[in-house]
Amino acid sequence: MEIRDLLIREMQDLYDAEKQLVKALPKLAKAASNTELRQAFTDHTEETKGQVQRLEQAFQMLGVKAKGKPCAAMKGLITEAQETMGEEMEDPLMDSAIIAAAQKVEHYEIAGYGTICAWANAIGLNDVSDLLEETLDEEKATDDKLTEINEPILAEMGRDAGQEDAEEAPAPAKKSAGKTQAAGSGRKAG
Numbered sequence: 001m002e003i004r005d006l007l008i009r010e011m012q013d014l015y016d017a018e019k020q021l022v023k024a025l026p027k028l029a030k031a032a033s034n035t036e037l038r039q040a041f042t043d044h045t046e047e048t049k050g051q052v053q054r055l056e057q058a059f060q061m062l063g064v065k066a067k068g069k070p071c072a073a074m075k076g077l078i079t080e081a082q083e084t085m086g087e088e089m090e091d092p093l094m095d096s097a098i099i100a101a102a103q104k105v106e107h108y109e110i111a112g113y114g115t116i117c118a119w120a121n122a123i124g125l126n127d128v129s130d131l132l133e134e135t136l137d138e139e140k141a142t143d144d145k146l147t148e149i150n151e152p153i154l155a156e157m158g159r160d161a162g163q164e165d166a167e168e169a170p171a172p173a174k175k176s177a178g179k180t181q182a183a184g185s186g187r188k189a190g
């Protein structure tokens, strides 16, 4: 096996993965309560259709037939997302849980496309690399967008948790009249 074969195999993996996502993303959109989140999934569904086409174009550039190789990893990630969507939880928590599931998907794709671009570049297939780098950028942008949408959701949940703690706390009012600080706010995920 050579690097070109490995490149094609990874493209086949992602080709199948993207096709699975074209079907799964609308389900995530439907399960989302936050309108921005729902819109992000709807937008990314359309983007994903374009990514499928880009891979077809890349196969053509390599002179091979566009073909998928069943991606067990994406299947597993989607199964886990579906398990999450089947659970009972409040809307904001569900949104955050769906974001987590979607970010795992994006990270898988970022790893895959990053590798493909590097391999294609290594053997002088710069046109293939440039084309698929557009997809890589879209996946990174989606990942960032999800982080951004998650921030106010988490802040809100943090405030609610702080309030509940205050309500549950034993009665006598303390001397401090200051406002309760929401716990865990402003902490960025690395």
Ligand SMILES: [Fe+2]
Binding pocket: 018, 021, 048, 051, 109, 139
């Ligand atoms: Fe994708």
